[in-house]
Amino acid sequence: MRRIAVVGLGYVGLPLALAFSKQGHEVIGIDLDDQKLQMLKEGRSYIRDIPDEQVKESMEKQEFSATRDIRRLREADVIIICVPTPLNLDEEPDLTYLMQAAANIRDHLRRGQIIVLESSTYPGTTREVLKPMLEQSGLIVGKDIFLGYSPERVDPGNRSYPLEVIPKVVSGVTDRCASAVEDVYRTVFQTVVRISSTDAAEMTKLLENTYRFVNISFINEMARLCTGMGIDIWEVIEAARSKPFGFSAFYPSPGAGGHCIPVDPLYLQWRSKQFGISSSFIAVSREINHSMPVYIIQQIKDALSLGALSGVKILIVGVTFKPNIDDIRESSSIEMIKRLQQEGAIVSYYDPYVHEITVQGQKLTGVRMNEDESSRYDYDCAIIAVNHDGLPLKQIMDQVPLVYDTRNALKGISGAAKVIRLGGGVQDSEEDSSL
Numbered sequence: 186m187r188r189i190a191v192v193g194l195g196y197v198g199l200p201l202a203l204a205f206s207k208q209g210h211e212v213i214g215i216d217l218d219d220q221k222l223q224m225l226k227e228g229r230s231y232i233r234d235i236p237d238e239q240v241k242e243s244m245e246k247q248e249f250s251a252t253r254d255i256r257r258l259r260e261a262d263v264i265i266i267c268v269p270t271p272l273n274l275d276e277e278p279d280l281t282y283l284m285q286a287a288a289n290i291r292d293h294l295r296r297g298q299i300i301v302l303e304s305s306t307y308p309g310t311t312r313e314v315l316k317p318m319l320e321q322s323g324l325i326v327g328k329d330i331f332l333g334y335s336p337e338r339v340d341p342g343n344r345s346y347p348l349e350v351i352p353k354v355v356s357g358v359t360d361r362c363a364s365a366v367e368d369v370y371r372t373v374f375q376t377v378v379r380i381s382s383t384d385a386a387e388m389t390k391l392l393e394n395t396y397r398f399v400n401i402s403f404i405n406e407m408a409r410l411c412t413g414m415g416i417d418i419w420e421v422i423e424a425a426r427s428k429p430f431g432f433s434a435f436y437p438s439p440g441a442g443g444h445c446i447p448v449d450p451l452y453l454q455w456r457s458k459q460f461g462i463s464s465s466f467i468a469v470s471r472e473i474n475h476s477m478p479v480y481i482i483q484q485i486k487d488a489l490s491l492g493a494l495s496g497v498k499i500l501i502v503g504v505t506f507k508p509n510i511d512d513i514r515e516s517s518s519i520e521m522i523k524r525l526q527q528e529g530a531i532v533s534y535y536d537p538y539v540h541e542i543t544v545q546g547q548k549l550t551g552v553r554m555n556e557d558e559s560s561r562y563d564y565d566c567a568i569i570a571v572n573h574d575g576l577p578l579k580q581i582m583d584q585v586p587l588v589y590d591t592r593n594a595l596k597g598i599s600g601a602a603k604v605i606r607l608g609g610g611v612q613d614s615e616e617d618s619s620l
Contacts, residue, residue, distance in 0.1 A: 186210050187369065189576050190261035194221055194251065195385065196444070196512065197303060197337045198267035199232055202349050204373050205241055206248035213261060214251040225251040233538070234341055256294040263301065263369050266290075270304045272448055277455050278307055280314065287318045294322045296329045299365045302383075303337045305390050307451050307456035310334075311383035316358055317517030327359035333366035334383040336390035342510040352376040354584050356386035394449035395467065400435045401446070402470035405477055408437035408608025419593045438479040439570050439591050439609045440517030442506025445473070447515045478521040481607065482528065485566055485589055488605055495529030499554070500564040500585065503571025504536045511538040518570040519544060533564070554580070567602075569594045610613060 186209045186361035191202040194216040204210040207242065216222060224231050228241030258264060268282040283304060302311050311334040313570050316326050318346060326332045335355045340346060353374040357363030363379060371377050380386055404422075411418040418437060425435045441447050450467045457464055486494060504518040505511060513519060518534070525532045533552050534542070541550050554562070555578050562580065564585040568579070572594040581588060581598025591607040605611050 187262040190264045193267035206243045212249045231534040255289045260292045263299045266302045299331045307452045308384040308387040331362040333357035354378045356383045391453040394445045398450045399470045401441045402473040404435040440474045442516045444514045498531045498564045502535040502565040503567045
């Protein structure tokens with residue numbers, strides 16, 4: 186058993202730290218967020234997928250500890266970096282958090298340690314950025330210390346694929362590094378996939394998320410085409426799914442959200458330009474996804490026969506980037522709220538997972554809704570942006586005159602509302618509502 190230090194206890198780092206502690210490793214979690222650290226010390230989780238009991242049990246058994254004391258890095262046999270890698274204001278890679286973590290590790294390195302980067306980044310980061318910085322310590326990668334890259338594959342809210350069963354891609358700057366990294370992850374993950382280089386491993390993560398980004402934009406464009414032709418895209422997708430090969434189903438949405446899918450393709454695009462290469466797929470996909478809130482708002486204007494939405498009361502149902510989680514990073518719902526406010530609309534939101542959000546510097550508190558049929562919802566339009574389980578869809582259908590359904594969440598639900606489905610056309614009558 187090794188002593189593992191996990192730097193960054195967010196959506197990636199905390200599940201990973203607990204997975205290692207569950208297998209008997211002693212884990213030191215390092216983070217600079219005092220609120221997170223206090224919650225962990227109290228045995229409480231700030232990530233919905235991780236129950237409090239799991240944190241409490243690991244802390245009580247002294248398998249896991251959380252601290253901001255970077256000096257404890259020296260105690261670790263393995264250091265895993267799970268810090269954010271966002272975009273800057275120019276939509277270029279921002280490695281500020283990574284560089285800070287690397288500097289802290291460099292200053293506390295000792296011979297024999299294994300360092301693994303898990304943060305999503307562009308091909309070449311581990312070899313060109315992290316390696317030279319760590320070697321400023323005087324220790325040589327591949328000889329004195331061992332450096333590798335293993336892309337994170339956390340899927341928040343997905344209970345079908347817990348962390349340990351998702352195949353783990355691993356790599357190293359040298360063969361000795363790769364072997365060391367592989368040995369570490371084999372103690373936790375059921376399947377470990379070793380590949381030839383850190384560059385290839387970094388590219389693997391970008392390929393996975395760029396594939397999803399491009400296909401999300403493609404199906405959104407198909408939804409718009411089908412709307413113009415009077416064809417139901419949802420029916421078409423289900424028919425295409427009947428083919429047992431050559432087709433993977435993606436579904437229309439207000440856009441691509443989350444930390445990875447909208448960000449990783451831009452990391453790849455930025456890196457490609459350094460080699461004199463461009464990606465038209467990424468550029469066009471980004472344009473389509475960014476335009477979806479504008480497209481939806483225009484359809485609502487048309488349905489209300491209004492040139493502007495000033496004073497129109499609109500309810501956004503769901504502000505997270507995917508169902509049944511509390512993560513709003515890069516959520517298209519936030520962008521839609523911003524644009525609706527700019528149009529002069531009076532915007533409220535309902536999300537059972539998110540109590541408060543900030544849009545354009547203004548705090549918004551989510552409205553409360555329940556299954557009580559006596560509750561009245563005074564809105565001109567509702568937009569179903571996220572199809573969380575357990576939404577009061579029947580009440581919305583009965584009490585809001587116009588509902589725009591971006592997720593086909595109202596399939597099989599009847600009501601008095603006029604319904605517009607993204608890619609599915611207008612549905613006026615109760616007898617048509619099951620289509």
